Amino acid sequence: MSEAAKTIDGWYCLHDFRLIDWTTWKMLSSDDRQTAIYEFQQFLNKLNTVHEAKEGSHAFYSIVGQKADFMLMILRPTMEELNAIETEFNKLKIAEFTIPGYSYVSVVELSNYLAGDEDPYQNPQIRARLYPELPKAKHVCFYPMDKRRQGEDNWYMLPMEERGKLMRSHGMIGRQYAGKVKQIITGSVGFDDYEWGVTLFADDVLQFKKLVYEMRFDEVSARYGEFGTFFVGNLLNDSKLEQMLQI
Ligand code: 76R
Numbered sequence: 001m002s003e004a005a006k007t008i009d010g011w012y013c014l015h016d017f018r019l020i021d022w023t024t025w026k027m028l029s030s031d032d033r034q035t036a037i038y039e040f041q042q043f044l045n046k047l048n049t050v051h052e053a054k055e056g057s058h059a060f061y062s063i064v065g066q067k068a069d070f071m072l073m074i075l076r077p078t079m080e081e082l083n084a085i086e087t088e089f090n091k092l093k094i095a096e097f098t099i100p101g102y103s104y105v106s107v108v109e110l111s112n113y114l115a116g117d118e119d120p121y122q123n124p125q126i127r128a129r130l131y132p133e134l135p136k137a138k139h140v141c142f143y144p145m146d147k148r149r150q151g152e153d154n155w156y157m158l159p160m161e162e163r164g165k166l167m168r169s170h171g172m173i174g175r176q177y178a179g180k181v182k183q184i185i186t187g188s189v190g191f192d193d194y195e196w197g198v199t200l201f202a203d204d205v206l207q208f209k210k211l212v213y214e215m216r217f218d219e220v221s222a223r224y225g226e227f228g229t230f231f232v233g234n235l236l237n238d239s240k241l242e243q244m245l246q247i
Helices: 022-027 030-052 079-091 124-130 160-175 206-216 219-224 238-245
Strands: 007-020 057-063 070-076 098-111 139-147 181-187 196-202 225-227 231-235
Touching: 007 079, 007 124, 007 181, 007 196, 030 057, 030 079, 030 238, 057 139, 057 238, 070 079, 070 139, 070 231, 098 124, 098 196, 139 206, 160 206, 160 219, 181 206, 196 206, 206 219, 219 225
Parallel strands: none
Antiparallel strands: 007 070, 007 098, 057 070, 057 231, 098 181, 139 196, 139 225, 139 231, 181 196
16 A cells, blocks of 8 residues: 655635626716725735734736636635634625636645655644745646546555655745745645646746646656646735726
């Protein structure tokens, strides 16, 4: 029997994608629109307070293309908090003018393929990755993925040693993008439809394409990777949000 990799798990994660119902949003009076924007900003300010206290983190991006208009990625110590934030958003005025687009539930995950013997939860570098402060990079890229279980290409039937070897090669490619792309891998077995969520942050959007393309040639992705829907977006702040919602 193959040995399961041991996962090290951090903050719980919700990716919440919404579409704006422009038709009804445009029908609001400009005063009511302004009130709804202000209330939305107050909600975001509350998330900022938690981020600054390092009790969680979040990322807020507009999404390019028809799959969604914006994405809120939230990290919190418990699944209940994710649920509470989601509900709080749904009670805002702005939520009456949004349509759920897609969501993804997962938990920040590191695996022990490349780990040493020490207690990972005590290592400050590992803690910084388990409870990350999401960057304010100009762009985000998100997609869910699986490791294939098909005929001869079954990741889960490979011995631990072989998986470790393949993951080392994966990590070597990834390392070449240090400083250009920050990746957060979240595990979602038992939580959502795929096995992992991949969230990438970069100031140069083209680096997503370069990294994902290069990885396609690496055995872990070439032989075993299966991918869901890709989302790509641009950083939102208060003024960009106003600009987006202004009619
Ligand atoms: O944790 C580490 O940094 C050590 C090496 C490492 C692991 C264990 C690592 C490095 N990753 C790991 C695990 Mn990764 N990663 C992806 C994708 O599009 C594709 O083809 C795949 C999507 C990208 C772009 C990416 C980037 N990685 C994983 C896992 C869990 C696998 C498991 O447990 O079986 C998945 C699903 C996954 C997928 N990876 C890196 C990167 C980058 C940029 C790095 C280098 C990080 C650094 O050194 O700073």
